[in-house]
Amino acid sequence: MSSSVWLRQDRPRRDTPPLTRERIVQEAVAFLDEEGHERLTMRRLAERLGTGSTTLYWHVKTKDDVLDLALDEIFGEARIPSGDTGWREAVTELLHQWRAAMLRHPWSAALLNRPLLGPNVLARTEFMHATLVRAGFRGPHLVAAASSLSNYVIGAALIRPGDDEAAERAAADELLRRHRDRYPSLAEHGHLSDNDWDAAFAQGLTYLLDGMAPHAQTDLAGNS
Amino acid sequence: MSSSVWLRQDRPRRDTPPLTRERIVQEAVAFLDEEGHERLTMRRLAERLGTGSTTLYWHVKTKDDVLDLALDEIFGEARIPSGDTGWREAVTELLHQWRAAMLRHPWSAALLNRPLLGPNVLARTEFMHATLVRAGFRGPHLVAAASSLSNYVIGAALIRPGDDEAAERAAADELLRRHRDRYPSLAEHGHLSDNDWDAAFAQGLTYLLDGMAPHAQTDLAGNS
DNA sequence: ACAACTCCTCGTACAGCGTTCGACTAACTG
DNA sequence: CAGTTAGTCGAACGCTGTACGAGGAGTTGT
16 A cells, blocks of 8 residues: 555564664665665665575565665764754754755765655654744744755755766856857856855755744743 | 558658657656656657657657656746746746646656756746846855755755645654654644645745845946 | 668667565574 | 474566667659
């Protein structure tokens, strides 16, 4: 029925078998880091683990399961802030960590269209949600704030400028320059190679936070 | 082959080649709309076009080409605003159109990790860029504003709530409810099924625009 | 008239894919 | 010692994207 790992329950486990789901996921992440999303096959992953490819199917239902698990795994790298700072600092810190983790593993961008329901993702989304509630967001503004921040960081990681080699980036810039009559504004501001994307991400995030801050109802009840 | 005129079909007209790249792309979009991203194969697409599968490779280099072309094709559905309004109205209108086009073709989300360099994408990005320049954004603020808006709309289309059937959405909500001890804040505000995502998108966009508006340098030179 | 050439189509084939199935081993349970 | 269970694996199936080379049709040159 349900097609996602997170919605199925685990097979009951015994001691510690030599090959585990954890080891598979760990090795999958390493493989993806080294060789990329398109080169991952069950056979190659099995070879790396020193087993036959069909053995993997004892621990995992499908290849998509491996990908879902690997994706959630890297979100665990995003440290959750302590939370004893202001809500803006907390959200900013979390989203920078989030983006950094994804840029460290560029293959993650290709998997973002799958439902993000793993424990690591949920823990971080929960933290963000709770932080926004603590900041005073309620109702539609809470939903809008939370989803906007998610949209923003996911989008920023997806349009990752620089995962493809510099050659490809230069070719894209060349394309713009060649059609400068059709795209004058884009051609003028060297779009891919010249800009500081880290700074742009940070700046865009402050736009978003500046825009949403006035909608936190800090005067709801008579608490501190 | 056939012995009678009536059983033979007309010779295809020569001034309009029977199979063109445009027709392939058009049919690919239709196929993706009807059957989804995972079911598209070159053989099935060819069958739909009434040709052999290898014929496609005369008009197109790889399957990825078809996908890239199909993706750019649907961005053409996003009408570019007239531009005789304020910059906020223009950007808002463009991004709503952009998102609507992607939601109309949910398979597009799975292709967003490819470089977006087609003419339709570039034309719309150019319009947005030009609009922001007209609004007075310069230097790093121009880069940040343009990329933030792109990030936001791409991210919003990617975390499309509701492309999967209601059953899966309900299962995800159930997961949250089952773990309400771990994700209290997420569980409390019914995350997937209950909210108005169109409104949330619109609201988040106003956050972003509110936040960036003060950084437009309207007082640069002494023109009108 | 015929040959040469270009544009386009397609059958065949190949290597590789995700996944299923049933046989096998090894360890634990009674 | 038999029975059960957890885990492994070789072989096979149906499908994929794509390369290759043969051939047909329309046009051009002589």
